[in-house]
Amino acid sequence: RENPFPTPHHIFPNENLIYHGYLGCSPMYPTIAISLHTLAVFQQACCVCPCFSIHTQCKMLCHLHNMPYHPYLFQQLTQAFDMYLEIIHHINQKIQVAHYHNTQEWRLRNECPACFYHVKDELTLTFDWLVSIDGNNSLKQWDTTVYGTTPHVDHHTARSTYWLSNEEVDKFKYEVKARQVSLIY
Numbered sequence: 065r066e067n068p069f070p071t072p073h074h075i076f077p078n079e080n081l082i083y084h085g086y087l088g089c090s091p092m093y094p095t096i097a098i099s100l101h102t103l104a105v106f107q108q109a110c111c112v113c114p115c116f117s118i119h120t121q122c123k124m125l126c127h128l129h130n131m132p133y134h135p136y137l138f139q140q141l142t143q144a145f146d147m148y149l150e151i152i153h154h155i156n157q158k159i160q161v162a163h164y165h166n167t168q169e170w171r172l173r174n175e176c177p178a179c180f181y182h183v184k185d186e187l188t189l190t191f192d193w194l195v196s197i198d199g200n201n202s203l204k205q206w207d208t209t210v211y212g213t214t215p216h217v218d219h220h221t222a223r224s225t226y227w228l229s230n231e232e233v234d235k236f237k238y239e240v241k242a243r244q245v246s247l248i249y
Contacts, residue, residue: 087148089140096140098125103148118142153223 074080078088081097088094106121122141126133160166165174 087144087151089144096137098141098144100148103145106145107149107152118145 074083076092077094078091081088081094085100086097087100087103089096089098102125106118109116118141119138122138123133126137
């Protein structure tokens with residue numbers, strides 16, 4: 065008899081795990097898998113409470129599964145979460161291309177027109193636009209003598225149209241200096 069619900073043929077274990085809603089913690093032969101739902105919940109928890117660390121998440125999962133914590137579990141959860149974020153990024157890129165939202169200036173032109181829309185004869189405000197990024201919390205990582213912390217080097221590259229790369233900013237460094245010199249004379 066033929067199976068009325070044929071299962072797809074998967075070559076690699078992670079293909080089969082993803083099909084069933086799990087992500088393996090190693091690329092070829094995973095021994096531990098984490099549900100995509102758990103990774104999505106952790107991602108949202110970090111958005112709501114940035115101090116909720118992946119280390120805390122790992123210890124919580126160990127407690128929920130009634131097993132002792134081991135440092136290698138933290139490494140595996142970190143690798144799985146990084147891969148989850150990579151998958152989400154690629155999916156979002158494909159969605160942006162399908163909706164034609166993939167140009168560099170799309171976000172600036174379309175996402176918040178109400179903020180930049182002005183009505184004829186509208187009163188001008190003292191501040192047209194007020195922006196706050198992180199409440200200056202990132203400065204705590206800069207001066208180790210004041211806060212007594214060790215600096216954390218972040219090797220991640222921001223993949224967003226919100227941020228400009230150093231190369232894009234550096235294109236204008238000589239233009240600004242030239243403009244300042246011309247104002248002096």
